[in-house]
Amino acid sequence: MRVEKASSTNNLGVGTLNEGSLHAALKEYYARPGDAFEVPLEGFVIDIVRAENQPDELLIEIQTGSFGAMGNKLDRLLSERRILLVHPIATETILYKPGAKPRRSPKRGSVYSLFDELVSIPTMLDHPNLEIEVVLVRVGKHQVADPRARRGRGGFRTVDRSLEAVLETHRFQTIKDLLRLVPPGLPNPFTTADLAATGCVSRDEAQRLAYCFKACGLFKPIDRTRAGYRYRLSASPHS
Structure with missing residues (x-):
């Protein structure tokens, strides 16, 4: 067009x-x-x-x-x-x-x-x-x-x-619609390096995605390792 x-x-x-x-x-x-x-x-x-x-x-x-x-x-x-x-x-x-x-x-x-x-x-x-x-x-x-x-x-x-x-x-x-942007095939739990490894996003994009999803409750941090925070998808994001 x-x-x-x-x-x-x-x-x-x-x-x-x-x-x-x-x-x-x-x-x-x-x-x-x-x-x-x-x-x-x-x-x-x-x-x-x-x-x-x-x-x-x-x-x-x-x-x-x-x-x-x-x-x-x-x-x-x-x-x-x-x-x-x-x-x-x-x-x-x-x-x-x-x-x-x-x-x-x-x-x-x-x-x-x-x-x-x-x-x-x-x-x-x-x-x-x-x-x-x-x-x-x-x-x-x-x-x-x-x-x-x-x-x-x-x-x-x-x-x-x-x-x-x-x-x-x-x-x-809705906030849950944003979950469509989470690349498939992630381990559980996962890091931003795992997000980037899918090939869908760069490491910088993965870090920004995780920052936003953590802030709105879509990602739940469970611990921190040398590789950074490990996350799980939240069962009850803010809504």
Whole structure:
């Protein structure tokens, strides 16, 4: 699916001014007739507010950056509002530089990249009003020459990211849904090294996953060895 760069409005009335192209295009992708956009609420601005056949409206937040920036908003609103937190992860990235042919970046994310951000809100994962949707996407990274750019970026800096395709979505409606991300075939008990040995996650991702799952009660630490904590899956995660 090819998604063109978002304009300032579309036929659903989605305002996209002053937003990055990726955020604007995802908001347009998720929009439905009847939705309200950029709604002020308790000192915050909500991307999409959707009336559903339930007592409460659904607040949809498109978060392309750090979840740490969402902490105050979630703290304030989750007690009385249902929130769907949508997070894009680039599994494919096309680099666009002036005067050069587009090329693919070797960097590839996965659904497990979600834990890079969940470490900012681990104690909120068991909140009954929070749902998370991971969107695996192909993005275009638009770069310009900049001699001040940090070493390792080749003298270029990114000025925008555009949505080129939505590839997959993964919805986590309850805390137990997150257990789908636990690789199969683990010993009992297990360490983060065992998680990484499955080949599904890197060691860093395994450590972040374990940190989050321990905080929300999905993993129960039983002891600590030279290899680190050993865990068991909890029979009764927080809910």
